Amino acid sequence: MKLLRYGPVGHERPGLLDDQGRIRSLADHINDIDAAALSAENLAMLAALQVEQLPIVSGEQRIGPCVANSRKFICIGLNYSDHAAETGAVVPPEPIIFMKSPDAIVGPDDPVEIPRNSVKTDWEVELGVVIGKTAKYVTEEEALEYVAGYCVINDLSERAFQLEHQGQWCKGKSCDTFGPTGPWLVTRDEVPDPQNLSMWLEVDGHRYQNGSTQTMVYGVAYLIAYLSRFMSLHPGDIISTGTPPGVGMGQNPPVYLQAGQHIRLGIDGLGEQHQVTYAAD
Template sequence: MKLVRYGQPGQERPGLVDADGTIRDLSAVVPDIAGAALSKARLAEIAKMDPKTLPVVPAGTRLGPCVGNVRNFVAVGLNFADHAAETGAEIPKEPILFNKAPSCIVGPNDDVVLPRGSKKTDWEVELAVVIGERASYVPEHDALSVVAGYCICNDVSEREYQIERGGQWMKGKGCPTFGPLGPWLVTADEVADVQNLGMWLDVNGERMQTGSTKTMIFDVVKLVSYISHFMVLEPGDVITTGTPPGVGLGMKPPRFLKAGDVVSLGIDGLGVQKQTVVAYHG
């Protein structure tokens, strides 16, 4: 299934995408695409429904982030061998983890706002994993059993804040609008091989990133299991798993986003996002 959340920011309602690409309202079935609704049992109940019995959502309705009420937004750094190479970094011996603020999550086509005074805001197309079952110390052979599905994340990053301001990476990762998720949450049963998905990102129509989840250093199985040894993963938690090469930081000279830029990105089977970059006003 492809699950969505639609409507105005903060007022999103649950929906699903039918075989014709029409969004159907799920409000009478689940309160939100969040928490307990992401369990295997609940998803199985939704999958048995005939989408044509559900109300149609008007075309052009805004899509919100595809998962709601995210409590933990965990990110993995330098997790693609070819991206590590472009930045001159050593291959990590264990996953590098950091937090993105849940408050940075926005819809897949919402504007990306440059932080006040930002000069080095960058793009990163990433595969995000959405947790469906509570997980603590989950072994690798069971790791995929706690995954509800997958979506696209643009791990927007302010490199000066991240690298030059001391402390942890989260400084450059959690600014408002720095976590577009969606357009859909694609349930795990529809993704045949999560480690063989093509990924791309364009800025103003120019291809910047081309990659594949096959070059991940630590795969989804490893990451879910590993992270669950350091924290309890709850239904609705999001893990964004790293980016392939082609980020602005790795260019010579580096290139960063400016107001008016349009960023488009996609992953095989998971849809496409499109954001306009705007200046901070406040």
């Protein structure tokens, strides 16, 4: 299933994308695409519905973040060896973990704000993993059983805030609008191998990133097991698993986002995002 949330900011409703690309309403069955909806029982209930009998949502609709009320937005740094090389970093001996504020989460096509005093706002196409049941001290072998589904994430970053100021990475990662998520939450059964997904990103029609989850240093199952050693993962939590090469910081010379640009990105089978950048007031 491709689950989604549509409607104005703060008033999104649950939906499902049918085989013809139309939104079907799930409002008669669940309140939202949230922690409660992601239980195995509720996902099985939704999968058993007759899609052609669900109401078609008419008209142009804003697509919201594909999961509501995430408690944690966990990110993995330098998780592609070729991306580490382009930034001049070494592959870490263990996953680099940092948090992104859940307040950064926006819809996949919502505008992206270039923060005040930003000089190095950058892009990163990433595979997002959405947790479906509480995970604590899980093994790598069982880890994928805790996944509700997968999505596209643009892990936007202000590199000067992230790397040139004192403190941790989170302040360069957590600016408003720096976490476009979706368009869909594609359930686990439709992604048999999360380590074999092509991904790409363009700015103003120029292809900068062209990669695959095949080149992750630490795969999805390992990351879930690893994170569960240090914190419980709860339904609706998001893990953004790192980016392939081609970020702005890695260009020669570096290239960063300016107001008025168009970002387009996607992952095979998980949909596309489209964002226009604007300057903060």
